[in-house]
Amino acid sequence: MSLTPLEQGSAEEGAETVRLIDRRLPAADQIYQMLREEIIACRIVPNEAISENRVCGMFQVSRSPVRIALTRLAEDGLIDIFPQRGTFVAPIKMRQVIESQFARTALEIALVEVAAQNWTPTHAAEARANLQDQHVHAENGDAWEFYLDNERFHQMIARAADLEGVWKTVQSVKMLWDRIGHLANRVPGHREDIIAEHEAIVAALNRNDERAAVKAMKLHLRSVFNAIARLRPLHENYFADG
Numbered sequence: 001m002s003l004t005p006l007e008q009g010s011a012e013e014g015a016e017t018v019r020l021i022d023r024r025l026p027a028a029d030q031i032y033q034m035l036r037e038e039i040i041a042c043r044i045v046p047n048e049a050i051s052e053n054r055v056c057g058m059f060q061v062s063r064s065p066v067r068i069a070l071t072r073l074a075e076d077g078l079i080d081i082f083p084q085r086g087t088f089v090a091p092i093k094m095r096q097v098i099e100s101q102f103a104r105t106a107l108e109i110a111l112v113e114v115a116a117q118n119w120t121p122t123h124a125a126e127a128r129a130n131l132q133d134q135h136v137h138a139e140n141g142d143a144w145e146f147y148l149d150n151e152r153f154h155q156m157i158a159r160a161a162d163l164e165g166v167w168k169t170v171q172s173v174k175m176l177w178d179r180i181g182h183l184a185n186r187v188p189g190h191r192e193d194i195i196a197e198h199e200a201i202v203a204a205l206n207r208n209d210e211r212a213a214v215k216a217m218k219l220h221l222r223s224v225f226n227a228i229a230r231l232r233p234l235h236e237n238y239f240a241d242g
Contacts, residue, residue, distance in 0.1 A: 019059050027061050028068035034059075035069060039078045039089055040175060041144065042182045046091040046238040050079060076175060091240040096176055097224070103173045105221045107166060108154065112201065112217045114161035116210040123160045127202045130156060134198065138191040146191055147182065153198055160205075177224050183235065184227035197223060 021030040035055070038044045055066045070087060073079045080090045115123075130153050137146040151171075158167040184190045197220040204212035232239055 017058060021059055021061070026065070027059065028065035028072075031055065031059055031061070031065055032069035032072050035073060036076070036078065039073070040178045040182065041147070042179060044089050046089050046179075046235075048089045050087045050089065052087065078175070092176060092179055092238055093240050094228075095241070097180070097228075100173045100176050101221070101224055104170055104177065105218070107170050107173075108157075108221060109214055109217055111158050111161045111163060111166060111170075112205070112213045113210050114163065115157045116205055116208055116213040118160055118162060119205045119208055120160075123156070124202070124206050126156055127153075127205070131195065131199060131202065134191075134195050138195060143182065143185045146185060147178070150181070150194065150198075157201075157205075180224055180227055180231065183231050183238070187227075187230050187234075190227065190230070193223065193226075194220075 019034060021027055035044075035050075044050070050070070052063060052066055052070070055070075056063055059066070070079060070081065074081050077093065077096055078090055079087055081087045130149060134146060134149045134153070137149055154170065155164065155167045158164045158170070197216070200216040201213060201220060204216050228239070
């Protein structure tokens with residue numbers, strides 16, 4: 001495993017990677033957002049230790065904002081805090097994945113059904129451009145940009161349904177899926193499968209075919225469990241059944 005910024009100080013004394021934060025804004029919020037992104041993108045991997053001292057040194061802050069940020073991450077289910085033992089990136093807990101995926105599916109199925117009713121040539125052009133971006137970033141192996149393309153794709157459907165505010169709720173329940181998605185993006189062929197599923201959704205939307213759009217979205221959202229089946233043999237210690 002390559003060294004992450006949180007580990008570098010322990011590998012080489014005094015070699016902290018300093019992250020600049022905006023001193024005009026709450027430090028805890030910024031630390032939370034940066035660490036959350038690192039965990040979701042699997043740049044800090046499940047079960048990896050997080051040192052409070054290292055985080056303080058990384059952001060050049062006191063313990064107070066770091067503890068607030070870590071508490072919020074624990075509430076999100078992204079880290080586990082064990083008194084007297086330490087703080088660790090939480091494994092991907094399958095019970096939480098199933099529950100969050102249930103909520104996400106209900107919301108996104110409803111969104112795509114309404115989007116099919118409202119879909120216009122303008123939406124079709126936006127979707128076509130987004131799919132082109134996905135192809136480019138998949139071919140270039142740019143996992144982070146591909147993730148952002150995927151975010152924009154689903155947000156675009158919420159916008160077409162004139163229910164973009166619901167997208168924020170979807171984002172809040174799909175954090176665990178995002179961790180799996182980032183891991184799965186490293187598996188050959190996964191990104192291409194995702195693009196094909198997106199193209200099927202768009203094809204149905206372009207026909208204003210609600211039934212086909214719902215069917216394609218259901219198939220797409222079930223892909224998370226296909227990804228888990230691929231990943232568990234490769235990263236068994238990243239997952240927990242509870």
